[in-house]
Amino acid sequence: MIIALLYALVGVGLFGLGLYSLIIHAHLLRKILALNIMGSGVFMVLVALAGGEGNMLDPVPAAMVITGIVVAVSATALALALMLKISAITGRAELNDEEGK
Amino acid sequence: MEALSLLQWLIDILIGVGLLWLAWRVLFSPELFKAIVLFIAFGLLMALAWVRLQAPDVALAEAAIGAGLTGALLLSAWMKLREESTQQFEQKRKRQIFVWLLAIPLLLIIVGLGYAISLLTPYPTGLSTAVAENIDASGVSNPVTAVLLNFRVYDTLLEVAVLFLALLGVWSLEIRESAIGSEPEPVLDVLTRVLTPLLVLVAAYLLWVGAHAPGGAFQAGSVLGAAGVLLILAGWRLPHRLAGLPLRITLVAGLSTFIAVAVLMILGGGRLLEFPSSQASQIILILEATATLSIATILAALFLTSRPSHSEKT
Numbered sequence: 001m002i003i004a005l006l007y008a009l010v011g012v013g014l015f016g017l018g019l020y021s022l023i024i025h026a027h028l029l030r031k032i033l034a035l036n037i038m039g040s041g042v043f044m045v046l047v048a049l050a051g052g053e054g055n056m057l058d059p060v061p062a063a064m065v066i067t068g069i070v071v072a073v074s075a076t077a078l079a080l081a082l083m084l085k086i087s088a089i090t091g092r093a094e095l096n097d098e099e100g101k
Numbered sequence: 102m103e104a105l106s107l108l109q110w111l112i113d114i115l116i117g118v119g120l121l122w123l124a125w126r127v128l129f130s131p132e133l134f135k136a137i138v139l140f141i142a143f144g145l146l147m148a149l150a151w152v153r154l155q156a157p158d159v160a161l162a163e164a165a166i167g168a169g170l171t172g173a174l175l176l177s178a179w180m181k182l183r184e185e186s187t188q189q190f191e192q193k194r195k196r197q198i199f200v201w202l203l204a205i206p207l208l209l210i211i212v213g214l215g216y217a218i219s220l221l222t223p224y225p226t227g228l229s230t231a232v233a234e235n236i237d238a239s240g241v242s243n244p245v246t247a248v249l250l251n252f253r254v255y256d257t258l259l260e261v262a263v264l265f266l267a268l269l270g271v272w273s274l275e276i277r278e279s280a281i282g283s284e285p286e287p288v289l290d291v292l293t294r295v296l297t298p299l300l301v302l303v304a305a306y307l308l309w310v311g312a313h314a315p316g317g318a319f320q321a322g323s324v325l326g327a328a329g330v331l332l333i334l335a336g337w338r339l340p341h342r343l344a345g346l347p348l349r350i351t352l353v354a355g356l357s358t359f360i361a362v363a364v365l366m367i368l369g370g371g372r373l374l375e376f377p378s379s380q381a382s383q384i385i386l387i388l389e390a391t392a393t394l395s396i397a398t399i400l401a402a403l404f405l406t407s408r409p410s411h412s413e414k415t
Contacts, residue, residue: 003113007154008218010117014124016211021128024200029133029179033140036171037124040147045218047156050227057155058227059244063253066162066245067260070319070396073166073174074267077403080178081271084406088276093182 004048011044026094028083032076039072116150137175144168157315158245161307165323170400173330177404181276240381241312249317250385254374257318258359261392264399265356272408293335300328308393312382318389322396329401352402355395358388 018038022031043065050061087093123143127136144167151160232244232252239247249257304325311317339348362384363374371377376384 003110004154005219006113006117007150009215010120010150012211012214012218013121015214016207017121017124017128019210020204020207023203025128027133029175029182030128030136033127033136033175036140037127037143040143040167043159044147044150047151047154047159049218049221058229059232059248060228060253062156062159062245063248064256065156065159066249066317066319067256069159069162069166070260070323071263073171073400074264074403076171077174078267078270080174081274081276081406084178084181084276085274087182 007048008045011041011048014038014041014044016041028086028093028095029080032079032083035079036072036076039068043068113153116146116153119146120150133179137172137179140175141168141172144171158243158317158320161315161320162323165320165327166400169327170323170330170404173327173334174404177406238378238381240376240378240383240385243311243313243315243317245315246311246317246385249319250388251376251381254359254388257388257392258356258363258374261355261359261395264396265353268352268399268402271403271406275408276406289335293331293337297328297332300324300331304328304393304397308389311389312385318392319396321389322393323400325393325397326400326404329397330404333401333405348398348402351394351398353395355392358391362388 015038018034018036018041022034022038025031025034046061047057047065050058083093086095120143123139123146127139127143130136130139144163147167148160148164151157151163229244232248235252236242236244236247239251241247241250304321307316307324308318308321309316311321359374366375367373369377
């Protein structure tokens with residue numbers, strides 16, 4: 001039980017680190033990394049708290065996390081392609097937040 | 102016994118601290134290349150954590166997709182970014198005061214979330230008993246596969262659709278292909294000739310074993326996709342005659358089989374994607390096989406980014 005709590009808290013920590021980095025970094029590749037780490041944190045909380053009695057793991061959250069991992073990789077691929085397009089057009093892999101105002 | 106449980110504790114704490122430390126290094130190390138390599142290490146450590154949490158299915162998916170394919174995608178994007186712009190990746194951050202002020206509410210959020218989690222009942226029964234009761238009707242004996250391809254097959258249908266949509270999105274952006282990997286070295290060439298059949302074999306094994314042990318369509322698909330990525334990196338390209346229609350058919354095979362099965366089930370008097378338990382295992386095998394093929398091709402195509410103009414891919 002304490003092990004599950006330990007991993008769940010690590011998951012929360014990963015989520016927090018990812019969120020912080022997502023906000024403060026300007027570079028888009030770093031933002032994509034941050035989103036991936038946030039996702040890993042969420043998956044970790046889901047699975048850690050789903051561990052059943054003894055050795056049985058609740059298979060429903062496990063299946064959802066597998067689905068989530070695959071969706072995360074496709075979202076990452078799309079995000080990276082968008083980043084490359086932005087950098088090809090503007091010459092910088094960053095979003096411009098000064099000019100848009 | 103005492104010493105063993107102490108050792109297990111130590112391992113869990115090491116993995117937990119290691120994950121947080123690696124995440125910190127990924128997000129805040131000044132060099133982007135280093136960050137990406139550390140992210141791959143982070144994925145591998147995550148796989149270890151899944152094993153410790155008794156989730157070997159998730160560990161397999163994480164090791165193949167989370168660490169392997171995501172890492173390959175990130176590295177190739179980094180290469181293209183570097184080819185494109187001569188500017189240095191200076192780590193521009195927002196103003197220092199803002200950075201520190203932001204840490205306070207975020208810390209509060211983390212503490213609040215941690216507190217909320219500690220209030221939850223540990224080990225709720227969840228749906229594991231419901232799954233265990235109905236496993237005989239599902240056609241497979243691995244509970245995770247039973248959930249993925251029978252009880253919640255709707256999720257899987259949509260997931261294959263999401264993969265396909267991501268590929269359409271990437272193709273429509275028309276990123277130019279990187280110059281890397283056009284000239285294979287002899288060692289790499291020989292190595293891929295040996296490794297590819299092995300990877301195909303591993304994928305087939307994972308697909309077959311998924312019915313009763315950890316494994317399944319996604320794990321098999323990502324291993325096969327990794328084989329495709331390896332071939333692309335080594336400079337192999339799909340021959341002309343396969344890059345047009347045959348490639349497209351493989352890409353949509355998974356999704357269309359899912360939809361066809363769903364429609365057939367409705368025509369047969371059942372509900373959407375409700376399998377009769379006598380034929381469930383055959384239906385699941387067909388679905389898994391086509392899904393594996395499509396997932397692998399889509400993942401390899403996502404890595405290539407540009408649409409194969411009748412002369413590229415795998």
